[in-house]
Amino acid sequence: MISCMSVNLKSLVLIFVFYNSINIKNMKILIVEDNMILCGMIEKWLLKAGYEVLTAIDEPDARNILKKNEINLVLGDVRLPEGDGISLLEWMMRSKMEVPFIVMTDYACIKDAVRAIKLGAKDYLQKPVHQELMIELVHSMLKQPVIVRKERSFVERTSEAARKAASLARRVAPSDLSVMILGPSGSGKEVIAQMIHRYSDRRDKPFVAVNCGSIPNDLQASEFFGAVKGAFTGAVADRKGHFETANGGTLFLDEIGNMPYSMQILLLRVLQEKEFNPVGSDKVKHTDVRIISATNEDMKKAVEEGRFREDLYYRLAELEILQPPLKECKDDILPLAEFFRKEHSGRIRVKNEGFTEEAKSCMLGYDWPGNVRELNAKIKRAVIVADNALLDVCDLGLENVDCNDNPEIRIIQEKERIQNLLDKNHGNVSKTAAELGCSRTALYKKMKKLDLK
Numbered sequence: 001m002i003s004c005m006s007v008n009l010k011s012l013v014l015i016f017v018f019y020n021s022i023n024i025k026n027m028k029i030l031i032v033e034d035n036m037i038l039c040g041m042i043e044k045w046l047l048k049a050g051y052e053v054l055t056a057i058d059e060p061d062a063r064n065i066l067k068k069n070e071i072n073l074v075l076g077d078v079r080l081p082e083g084d085g086i087s088l089l090e091w092m093m094r095s096k097m098e099v100p101f102i103v104m105t106d107y108a109c110i111k112d113a114v115r116a117i118k119l120g121a122k123d124y125l126q127k128p129v130h131q132e133l134m135i136e137l138v139h140s141m142l143k144q145p146v147i148v149r150k151e152r153s154f155v156e157r158t159s160e161a162a163r164k165a166a167s168l169a170r171r172v173a174p175s176d177l178s179v180m181i182l183g184p185s186g187s188g189k190e191v192i193a194q195m196i197h198r199y200s201d202r203r204d205k206p207f208v209a210v211n212c213g214s215i216p217n218d219l220q221a222s223e224f225f226g227a228v229k230g231a232f233t234g235a236v237a238d239r240k241g242h243f244e245t246a247n248g249g250t251l252f253l254d255e256i257g258n259m260p261y262s263m264q265i266l267l268l269r270v271l272q273e274k275e276f277n278p279v280g281s282d283k284v285k286h287t288d289v290r291i292i293s294a295t296n297e298d299m300k301k302a303v304e305e306g307r308f309r310e311d312l313y314y315r316l317a318e319l320e321i322l323q324p325p326l327k328e329c330k331d332d333i334l335p336l337a338e339f340f341r342k343e344h345s346g347r348i349r350v351k352n353e354g355f356t357e358e359a360k361s362c363m364l365g366y367d368w369p370g371n372v373r374e375l376n377a378k379i380k381r382a383v384i385v386a387d388n389a390l391l392d393v394c395d396l397g398l399e400n401v402d403c404n405d406n407p408e409i410r411i412i413q414e415k416e417r418i419q420n421l422l423d424k425n426h427g428n429v430s431k432t433a434a435e436l437g438c439s440r441t442a443l444y445k446k447m448k449k450l451d452l453k
Contacts, residue, residue: 027142028052028069032062032076032085033104038129042075045131046138059083063091071099073141075125078105078112086116093120100141104129114384124384126348157336159329165192168321173199178271178316180256181294183323186373189294190254192323196292197250205249208242213258220263225270227279243276243287251289256316257297257308268312291316326368326375333363334416336372340379341391353389357413362398364412415450418443422452 029046033039034057043053054069056062058080065071074092076085089101103116103124113124122141125134157163172179173196181189190209197207215223226241242251253259259267270276275286293316302308326333337355345352355363368374382395393399418432425431433443446452 027072028054029073029075029138030062030065030069030071031055032057032059032074032080032088034058034077034081038127042129042134045135049135049139051138057081059085059088059091062088066092066097066099073138074099074101075104075138076101078103078116086112086119089116089119089121102137102141117381117384157329157332159324159331161324162329162332165321165323166195168319169195170199172196172319172321174201176290177318178291179293179319179321180299180317181292181321181323182299183294183296184325184371185296186371187323187325188372189323190252192321193250193252193292193294197252197290200250200290202249202290206246207250207252208246209252209254210242211254213255217260217262220260221266222279224263224267225276225278228281230280238278241276241278243270243289244285246289247287249289251291253291253293253316255295256293257295257299257302259308261307261309264309264312268309268315271312271315293317326371330364330412331415333368333375334360334412336375337363337379340376341383344380344383348383350383350386351389352383352386352391354391356390356392359391359393359396359398360413360416362393362401363396366398366401411450415452418446418450419452 027050029051031039031042031046031053033042033055036057039055039057043055046053054065054071056065059082062074062076066074074088076088078085085103089103092099092101101116101121103113103121104127105113105124106127113121113126117124123137125137157166169179169192179193179196181192183189193209194207197203210223222239222241224241224243226239226244228238266276270287271291274288275284277284299308299313299317303310303313341352341354363375370377378396378398379391381397382391386392386395393401418436421432421435422429425435429440429443433440436443438446
């Protein structure tokens with residue numbers, strides 16, 4: 001068994017670009033940065049996004065603020081005029097402050113970020129700080145509803161279960177059926193939602209994603225339907241809601257099972273009547289959106305227990321798509337891992353060449369309870385902490401996984417080897433067969449058996 005230090009690193013499976021500021025209530029962020037220009041710029045971005053912001057120029061100042069205020073997130077520079085971000089993080093850990101900490105550092109000091117992550121920091125931002133990436137990361141950490149307009153590329157999954165879900169998504173896309181995507185947390189339900197949008201006639205209109213479980217009950221109506229100036233305390237201007245923003249496009253309701261019962265009633269009316277009133281207004285607005293929802297809950301059980309309206313459930317689940325857990329899609333693990341490796345390596349500008357064979361075996365042997373999201377996080381961690389060209393089990397935090405050889409893993413590894421050779425040889429079967437030391441006929445039989453094309 002290999003012994004090495006584990007790292008707790010949380011990251012995003014999907015990267016989104018924000019285009020609309022979000023009004024967030026009572027979320028306080030502490031910026032610890034001695035560069036006043038940079039600090040002021042980040043403060044401006046966060047204020048525009050709706051957060052409350054406090055600033056500190058050194059470690060003593062930051063400690064004082066943390067003692068006196070309920071802080072939801074810390075953005076901390078590693079190097080400060082008095083103290084540093086690392087010692088501040090250590091103090092927070094000793095004080096049992098369960099506050100997410102994001103490290104800010106320049107490329108030359110990336111090792112400081114690695115050290116901070118090993119101590120418990122959730123993620124890092126490389127200077128110069130990019131506005132959209134920073135807001136995206138902060139928003140994710142605080143689990144706020146997300147509005148998006150731009151999808152990122154993703155790897156085509158090849159496992160039978162994942163292909164079935166994707167195929168069904170493409171077939172239902174041209175219709176206007178309401179789709180409910182079922183599956184465990186982190187399995188990639190939003191990828192399926194974006195696929196439906198991309199293959200639909202609404203693809204040139206907005207795709208708006210909302211985390212239903214993260215909106216405070218008293219803000220539900222205003223978030224979805226908008227509000228006019230003066231409708232409530234803090235409503236200093238007219239504001240569009242999600243239905244108006246998504247008009248003509250797709251509204252993705254993530255964690256629909258967590259929507260309050262009172263909001264379920266209002267949602268049902270909008271879906272039936274295709275109209276709504278902004279909070280504080282008697283003016284009726286019309287909407288044309290396609291609803292896609294997602295949940296990891298047993299919705300039929302929720303209906304039976306009275307937590308979710310039966311009529312709304314059947315309105316939202318005109319078609320259900322099951323997105324399987326990653327442990328049921330072993331064929332997807334290594335292609336996804338390679339995709340994430342290239343993505344994160346490019347982002348932080350480090351060079352690596354792939355994974356050790358032991359790392360591949362352990363990834364295949366691991367059950368991935370956090371699904372694709374966990375895989376992405378572990379790959380990101382590995383890219384940051386790796387010292388060698390090939391990422392190993394210690395880099396991935398999988399040193400305690402049983403990597404013992406088994407027939408299923410051997411088959412997957414053989415499939416990967418043949419596919420890699422075919423890709424290298426641009427599909428030339430004769431050349432690939434020669435490198436494998438077998439005949440063309442034998443290779444064709446093997447490809448058919450392994451479902452390779």
